[in-house]
Structure formats: structure tokens, C-alpha cells
Amino acid sequence: MSIKILMVEDEAAIREMVCFTITQAGYQVLEAESVAAARVAIADSLPDLILLDWMLPGVSGIEYARTLKKDEMTKHIPIIMLTARGDEFDKIRGFEVGADDYITKPFSVKELQARIKAVLRRTAPALDEEIIDVDGLRLDMSSHRVMANGNSLEMGPTEFRMLHFFMSHVERVFSRGQLLDRVWGGNVYIDERTVDVHIRRLRKALEPEKYDRYVQTVRGAGYRFSTRL
Amino acid sequence: MSIKILMVEDEAAIREMVCFTITQAGYQVLEAESVAAARVAIADSLPDLILLDWMLPGVSGIEYARTLKKDEMTKHIPIIMLTARGDEFDKIRGFEVGADDYITKPFSVKELQARIKAVLRRTAPALDEEIIDVDGLRLDMSSHRVMANGNSLEMGPTEFRMLHFFMSHVERVFSRGQLLDRVWGGNVYIDERTVDVHIRRLRKALEPEKYDRYVQTVRGAGYRFSTRL
DNA sequence: AACCGATGTGACAAAACTGTAACACAGCAG
DNA sequence: CTGCTGTGTTACAGTTTTGTCACATCGGTT
Numbered sequence: 001m002s003i004k005i006l007m008v009e010d011e012a013a014i015r016e017m018v019c020f021t022i023t024q025a026g027y028q029v030l031e032a033e034s035v036a037a038a039r040v041a042i043a044d045s046l047p048d049l050i051l052l053d054w055m056l057p058g059v060s061g062i063e064y065a066r067t068l069k070k071d072e073m074t075k076h077i078p079i080i081m082l083t084a085r086g087d088e089f090d091k092i093r094g095f096e097v098g099a100d101d102y103i104t105k106p107f108s109v110k111e112l113q114a115r116i117k118a119v120l121r122r123t124a125p126a127l128d129e130e131i132i133d134v135d136g137l138r139l140d141m142s143s144h145r146v147m148a149n150g151n152s153l154e155m156g157p158t159e160f161r162m163l164h165f166f167m168s169h170v171e172r173v174f175s176r177g178q179l180l181d182r183v184w185g186g187n188v189y190i191d192e193r194t195v196d197v198h199i200r201r202l203r204k205a206l207e208p209e210k211y212d213r214y215v216q217t218v219r220g221a222g223y224r225f226s227t228r229l
Numbered sequence: 230m231s232i233k234i235l236m237v238e239d240e241a242a243i244r245e246m247v248c249f250t251i252t253q254a255g256y257q258v259l260e261a262e263s264v265a266a267a268r269v270a271i272a273d274s275l276p277d278l279i280l281l282d283w284m285l286p287g288v289s290g291i292e293y294a295r296t297l298k299k300d301e302m303t304k305h306i307p308i309i310m311l312t313a314r315g316d317e318f319d320k321i322r323g324f325e326v327g328a329d330d331y332i333t334k335p336f337s338v339k340e341l342q343a344r345i346k347a348v349l350r351r352t353a354p355a356l357d358e359e360i361i362d363v364d365g366l367r368l369d370m371s372s373h374r375v376m377a378n379g380n381s382l383e384m385g386p387t388e389f390r391m392l393h394f395f396m397s398h399v400e401r402v403f404s405r406g407q408l409l410d411r412v413w414g415g416n417v418y419i420d421e422r423t424v425d426v427h428i429r430r431l432r433k434a435l436e437p438e439k440y441d442r443y444v445q446t447v448r449g450a451g452y453r454f455s456t457r458l
Numbered sequence: 459a460a461c462c463g464a465t466g467t468g469a470c471a472a473a474a475c476t477g478t479a480a481c482a483c484a485g486c487a488g
Numbered sequence: 489c490t491g492c493t494g495t496g497t498t499a500c501a502g503t504t505t506t507g508t509c510a511c512a513t514c515g516g517t518t
Contacts, residue, residue: 156494173373194496196476201494203477217476218373219504220386226372228381385505423507425465430506432466446465448515 003120006030006047008038008064009082010057018051018112025113035059047077049120052099054083065099078119132167135227137211139167148209155205158183158198163206166215166225175222199223232349235259235276237267237293238311239285247280250338254345264288271303274410275403278349281328283312294328302450305401309344361396364456366440368396377438384434387412387427392435395444395454404451428452 005027009015015031022029030047032038035056041047050068054061065079081102101119103112132139138147146153146163155163162183174182176192184190203212216224234256238244244260251258259276261267264285270276279297283290290310297303310331330344361368367376375382375392384392391412403411405421413419432441445453 158495171372173371190495191497193476193498197478197496200477200479219475221373224372387506419506420508422465422509426467426507429466429468448464 003049004028004030004047005049005051005116006032006038006041007051008032008035008056008061009051009053010034011053014053014082021112022116025116027116035064038064049116050077050079051116052079052081054081054102080115080119132164134167134170134214134225137167137206137209137214139164146205148211151209153205153209153211155202159202159205162198162202163225166223169225171224171226171228173218173222173224178222195223231255231257232278233257233259233274233276234278234280234345235261235267235270236280237261237264237285237290238280238282239263240282243282243311246338247341250341251345253338254342256345264293267293272404273406275302275407276306278345279306279308280345281308281310283310283331302402302404305398307349361393363396363399363443363454366396366435366438366443368393375434377440380438382434382438384431388431388434391427391431392454395452398454400453400455400457402447402450402453408452424452 005022007015007018007022007029009018009031010033012033015033019029019031030041032041038050052061052065056064061081065081068077068079078100081099083102101115103115130141132141136148139145140147141164144160146155146160162179165179165183176195179195180190180192199215199217203215206212206215213229214225214227216226218224234251236244236247236251236258238247238260239262241262244262248258248260259270259274261270264287267279281290281294285293294308294310297306297308307329310328312331312333332341332344359369359371361370365377368374369376370393373389375384375389391408394408394412405424408424409417409419409421428444428446432444435441435444442458443454443456445455447453
């Protein structure tokens with residue numbers, strides 16, 4: 001069973017380029033030049049990922065994204081927004097309506113492939129699990145709590161989000177920039193060093209139950225959350 | 230670590246077009262308008278692929294291809310021949326001298342990209358694979374780890390990059406200068422002997438699991454990563 | 459065997475990177 | 489208004505990494 005990607009884009013030239021790229025990468029492509037066509041395609045065969053143009057005739061891409069994220073059947077499908085450099089695209093607003101990533105036209109084949117791959121990989125380990133348990137460390141989204149050995153661990157909001165992100169992507173290394181992007185969410189004119197400080201705070205919060213060693217430093221690369229030494 | 234492509238072509242117009250295409254696809258390009266210039270570029274930083282014009286002033290492309298395929302250091306580099314429709318190009322003769330593919334001018338952007346990708350896929354083990362496994366030694370880019378027999382091997386950032394590069398180009402020999410270029414990345418005014426030291430450090434890091442013997446010295450030429458003694 | 463250039467090794471100081479604590483500020487509840 | 493909490497920044501301390509050297513070895517020649 002191959003992975004299906006739906007592309008909603010009115011410019012034929014871009015459709016062709018993207019279609020070529022995606023096919024090359026081994027995915028299956030569905031094309032739609034309008035929101036109406038997209039609706040049909042989605043009803044017909046639920047795609048695993050949607051590439052959505054920011055500017056579409058009729059119903060705008062952003063509006064449609066909001067709709068998709070409201071529908072129970074489509075809300076979990078990751079969306080990558082396609083924007084032109086000229087568009088006044090607000091990254092915050094994009095993520096606000098539920099886009100998982102965005103890419104600015106013109107973009108390279110390699111970049112598109114990389115982002116598709118990244119989004120698929122990133123959404124796979126469900127970020128929407130209610131309870132995540134990693135080796136006895138338990139994070140509960142509904143009660144917004146972190147427990148270990150029966151004790152509750154105290155930490156700030158940022159540390160909680162960061163831990164949540166880490167526990168959803170165990171073993172993977174993230175650079176400070178990626179963490180700022182994922183944990184702080186979107187536009188950040190924040191010094192990357194700030195990440196270090198929050199890593200420190202997270203470690204301190206996990207220390208009472210000896211889980212601080214799970215937050216590991218990878219010199220020259222970033223940080224990683226792992227149960228292995 | 231990006232993929233480098235060397236283009237040897239005397240017509241400026243084609244150089245420009247090809248250069249654009251390649252860059253768009255996310256590769257790095259080196260241009261050479263003559264065989265002499267190509268020699269310098271190759272010695273400087275070994276490319277992963279060579280686009281070679283069939284008809285070149287002075288030493289002909291076909292002749293040069295034969296030379297490249299004889300040299301121990303360059304014989305593994307895939308070559309795509311560029312030919313004009315008018316040329317009496319003998320396909321058989323092309324493959325005979327070691328070309329991996331050929332493409333007839335004028336060609337489309339799409340076609341060139343497709344052929345480059347195809348050749349790289351079947352010759353060079355992708356440099357951007359997530360996990361590379363060579364005879365039990367496993368390097369994982371996503372977790373930034375090197376494992377063997379269940380144990381994780383510790384090494385510095387430079388050693389990690391170097392091992393990654395080596396494992397992506399098994400069996401090939403690289404001079405110190407080429408390693409500086411590919412592993413350190415770009416313009417470096419570093420003493421070539423420094424490479425020796427890092428080779429030493431890499432070996433030491435691989436020693437605990439007996440993989441140090443894979444890092445081999447080729448006297449007078451450079452180093453090689455190989456599973457064969 | 460003696461010699462010579464090339465490569466292996468260990469030591470070191472500078473540079474780069476990361477850890478920590480302290481501080482200032484904004485938002486907020488009381 | 490006042491005290492608290494959470495955040496981002498900064499300065500400084502602590503560690504690791506890195507490029508060079510000096511010297512030991514090695515391989516091949518004469």
C-alpha cells in the first residue's frame with residue numbers, strides 16, 4: 001500500500017513539477033485544481049498528506065485548511081501549505097489553522113521531498129496521544145501532568161511542551177533551531193541559546209526521579225531524548 | 230552534506246542551463262570548460278557525478294572518460310555523456326569507455342534531472358540516507374548515533390561527519406585534500422596533516438568494536454573505508 | 459643496513475560549545 | 489500596588505573538540 005498525496009494547486013506548471021517530484025519519490029499523487037475538485041478527491045480516497053496552495057481561486061487555501069481541520073474525518077491529515085514569495089504569508093496564521101509545515105515557491109525538488117518526508121515522519125509518531133509513557137516516565141496531556149514512580153513532577157509550560165515533543169520523538173536528535181520551531185511554534189526571533197536554558201530547566205524538573213539523564217546533549221548537533229545511555 | 234556534480238562543457242549557454250537545473254534540484258555544481266579545468270576541479274574536490282560533453286576542444290570527452298575510468302581514484306565516479314543530435318555518437322562506444330548513461334542535446338530540464346537521479350541512485354549509495362549499515366556497523370543520522378553489536382560508539386562531531394562520508398562512499402579512495410573539502414566543507418585553510426589526526430581519532434573510536442581496520446591507508450594517495458582487508 | 463619520505467601517536471593550548479546561575483521584565487492574581 | 493511565576497538574555501564557568509607539533513614508526517630504496 002503506497003502513500004497518497006493530494007495536491008491542490010491551480011497553476012498547471014507547478015502541478016506538473018510537484019507531480020513529477022512526488023512520483024519520483026515513490027508516492028502516489030492526486031491532483032486537484034480547485035477546492036471543489038479536492039473535496040471529491042478526498043471523499044474518493046483519503047490521502048495521507050495534503051499539499052495546499054495558499055492562494056486559490058474561490059475558497060482560499062487557508063479557509064479550506066480550517067475546514068479540513070474541523071472535520072473529524074480529515075482533521076488528522078497533515079497539511080503542507082504552498083506559498084509564493086510575494087504573498088503576505090503569516091507563518092503564525094498558517095500554523096494556527098492547522099498547517100503542519102509550509103514551503104515557499106519557488107522551491108527545489110529536494111526541498112519539497114525533504115519536507116514531505118519530514119512531515120510524514122513527524123506526524124507518524126502520534127503527537128496527539130493522550131498519555132505517553134517512556135520507560136516509566138508518564139506524560140498525561142489531559143491532566144497536563146508528568147508522573148514517575150507515583151510522584152508528580154513540576155515544571156513550567158515551556159518545559160512541559162518540550163518534554164511532550166521529546167517523548168513523542170524518542171531517540172531523535174533535534175537542533176536548537178528545530179526545537180525553537182517545534183516547541184515554541186513558528187516565528188521566533190529568539191536566541192537559540194535560550195533552548196539550552198530550558199533544557200537545563202527540564203533536566204532540573206526531571207532530576208528528582210532520575211529521568212534527567214534521558215535528556216541528552218549531542219555536541220555540535222542538538223539534543224535528544226532517549227532511554228539508552 | 231550535499232552532492233557535488235561536475236559539468237565539463239565548453240558551450241557557455243548549455244553550462245548555464247545545466248547549472249540552473251542542477252542547482253534547482255538541490256545539488257552543488259562545479260563548472261569546467263575544458264579537460265584541464267576538470268582535472269583541477271576533480272583533484273580539488275571529488276565530485277559524485279560528472280556530466281561530460283562528448284565533443285570537447287583538445288582532449289575529447291570520450292578520451293577523457295577513458296582516462297577517468299582507469300584512475301583508481303576516479304574510476305567509481307559515474308559519468309553521463311552529453312551529446313548533440315548531429316554527433317555521430319555510438320552508444321556502444323560510449324558505454325564501452327565507461328559512461329554510465331548519456332543524454333542527447335537538446336534535452337529538457339526534467340529529463341536531465343531524471344537521469345542524474347537515476348544514475349546516482351544506482352551507483353552511489355545516497356548520501357542522505359537515514360541509516361547506513363556497512364557490515365554490521367550502523368550509522369543513524371536521525372539519532373546521530375553509531376552502533377555496532379548493540380553498543381554505541383562515541384566520537385567527536387568531525388569523526389562522525391567523516392565516518393558518515395566514508396560509509397556513503399565505501400571502497401573509494403580520498404586524498405587528504407578531498408576529505409578536507411568534503412568533510413570539513415568548503416574553504417578551509419587547514420593543514421592537510423590534520424586529516425591524519427582525525428583518521429587516528431576515528432580509528433580509536435571504532436576500535437572497541439574492531440571496526441578500526443575498515444579505515445585503511447592508501448600510501449601516497451589517501452584513505453579508504455572498506456570491508457575488504 | 460642506512461636512509462628518506464610518508465604516516466601513526468600522544469600532548470597541548472586555543473577555540474568552540476554547553477552548563478549554570480543570576481537578572482530583568484512582563485503578565486497576572488490577590 | 490505587591491508578590492509570584494514564567495521567560496528570555498547575559499555573563500561566566502566548565503568541558504569537549506580541534507588544529508598543530510614534535511617525535512616515533514613504517515615502507516620502500518639505495
